[in-house]
Amino acid sequence: MKSFLERAKRKRTPEPDEDTGDGDEPTEVKLAMLASLHPGLEQEVLLDVLLAHDGSVPAAACSLRGQNQHGRKKSAGVVGYQQSMTQFAVSSGGSSPTKKKIKAKKGSTLHLYDPEDVAEHTPCTIVHNFLPPDLANDLLKELLNEAQTFEKQSFKLFDNVVSSPHTTSFFVESYDEIQSQKTEYHYNGARLTDVRRITPGLIRAKPLVQEAVNKEVQHRIATRYPGGKKLKYQPPDAWVPNSAFVNCYDGPQESVGWHSDQLTYLGPRAIIGSLSLGVAREFRVRRVVPKDDDKSAEDPDAEGQISIHLPHNSLLVMHAEMQEEWKHSVAPSLSIDPHPISGNKRINITYRDYRANMHPRHTPKCPCKVQCILRVVQRKKENFGKYFWMCYAGNVPGKAGCSFFQWAEFDDDGRPKPLSKPAYSR
Ligand SMILES: O=C(O)CCC(=O)C(=O)O
Numbered sequence: 001m002k003s004f005l006e007r008a009k010r011k012r013t014p015e016p017d018e019d020t021g022d023g024d025e026p027t028e029v030k031l032a033m034l035a036s037l038h039p040g041l042e043q044e045v046l047l048d049v050l051l052a053h054d055g056s057v058p059a060a061a062c063s064l065r066g067q068n069q070h071g072r073k074k075s076a077g078v079v080g081y082q083q084s085m086t087q088f089a090v091s092s093g094g095s096s097p098t099k100k101k102i103k104a105k106k107g108s109t110l111h112l113y114d115p116e117d118v119a120e121h122t123p124c125t126i127v128h129n130f131l132p133p134d135l136a137n138d139l140l141k142e143l144l145n146e147a148q149t150f151e152k153q154s155f156k157l158f159d160n161v162v163s164s165p166h167t168t169s170f171f172v173e174s175y176d177e178i179q180s181q182k183t184e185y186h187y188n189g190a191r192l193t194d195v196r197r198i199t200p201g202l203i204r205a206k207p208l209v210q211e212a213v214n215k216e217v218q219h220r221i222a223t224r225y226p227g228g229k230k231l232k233y234q235p236p237d238a239w240v241p242n243s244a245f246v247n248c249y250d251g252p253q254e255s256v257g258w259h260s261d262q263l264t265y266l267g268p269r270a271i272i273g274s275l276s277l278g279v280a281r282e283f284r285v286r287r288v289v290p291k292d293d294d295k296s297a298e299d300p301d302a303e304g305q306i307s308i309h310l311p312h313n314s315l316l317v318m319h320a321e322m323q324e325e326w327k328h329s330v331a332p333s334l335s336i337d338p339h340p341i342s343g344n345k346r347i348n349i350t351y352r353d354y355r356a357n358m359h360p361r362h363t364p365k366c367p368c369k370v371q372c373i374l375r376v377v378q379r380k381k382e383n384f385g386k387y388f389w390m391c392y393a394g395n396v397p398g399k400a401g402c403s404f405f406q407w408a409e410f411d412d413d414g415r416p417k418p419l420s421k422p423a424y425s426r
């Protein structure tokens with residue numbers, strides 16, 4: 001599940017400064033400052049950009065300037081489509097005489113279409129025209145019908161209650177699992193109320209997604225990981241999806257802000273199979289560079305955004321390095337090309353493998369008696385990549401959390417080690 005919430009500032013966690021902003025002004029004031037610089041943009045967009053820059057108004061303003069320039073270029077041609085990759089191309093430096101090295105520049109967005117470029121420059125692979133066309137169309141129709149009753153998720157951002165700018169629901173494989181999800185699991189501090197039985201179309205697509213994802217994962221390990229070996233903490237066994245979050249984006253303005261998916265029930269190095277149906281939208285990714293990392297000073301482009309275009313019936317595999325080291329979002333769009341079946345809507349299915357050893361009975365609850373969330377240190381060089389459990393009860397509108405924090409330990413295959421102290425000890 002997406003953790004929109006992880007963007008919220010948490011002052012109480014002992015993890016020092018993780019995800020905190022750099023200014024003292026209240027968010028409303030920062031938003032007002034940005035709005036005065038970019039009066040044409042909606043509050044939600046401004047908020048997203050502000051959060052993507054850790055609350056820094058100058059950095060957000062700089063990024064918005066870049067996006068606007070790019071937007072103007074785009075509107076001169078086919079909207080939403082890249083004009084040319086040459087603007088991002090830099091000299092290859094010799095390693096490949098034929099293929100130019102392309103690079104995401106800070107403040108601008110590198111648009112990728114070619115699966116080879118996606119695999120080369122992002123932690124994802126993409127498979128176009130993935131399902132048999134009839135199955136893709138049937139699945140789209142089925143989920144558009146389901147989506148009529150999807151809801152927005154509300155969460156707390158700083159001290160305000162905000163709702164995600166798209167709708168969503170969660171599908172699992174049996175009625176027992178629905179019950180278990182509603183009574184044993186917490187998501188960002190609360191119980192889910194809308195959990196549904198997996199639909200016939202989702203069931204039909206599942207083995208195809210499973211096979212393709214495992215094939216892509218093996219290929220990536222063999223061709224791109226150091227020594228052709230899986231990453232530390234990556235489970236060695238096959239990826240078996242047993243649940244699916246389905247998102248609906250109704251129109252160009254619906255979006256999802258920068259986030260990493262929650263690892264709480266997926267465990268470290270989670271892999272996600274993400275199927276897109278209906279209107280094509282941009283999926284953006286950016287690497288998270290620790291703030292006190294000298295390299296980020298040397299390479300100002302390290303956090304440039306990359307946009308992967310997701311047409312109808314494309315499968316995007318988010319690989320094992322994605323959630324820990326990158327953030328992703330679905331950007332609001334200036335305009336979209338309507339789809340013959342779904343009109344302005346895009347449906348996205350993220351198939352997930354809920355691991356038995358990450359079931360809530362094996363993971364800590366805090367003194368609030370709420371399931372902790374699993375996160376990883378992304379922003380600080382010190383402890384970078386270390387996992388921790390923390391209380392998230394305070395992210396529910398109207399509720400306060402506690403200061404529970406505990407480092408999480410896993411063996412090299414991502415199996416949780418027994419907790420070093422009782423969960424209620426703080
Ligand atoms: O709509 C998408 O492609 C991505 C959705 C997403 O990031 C999520 O469900 O966590």
Ligand SMILES: [Fe+2]
Binds near residue numbers: 001259
């Ligand atoms: Fe996500």
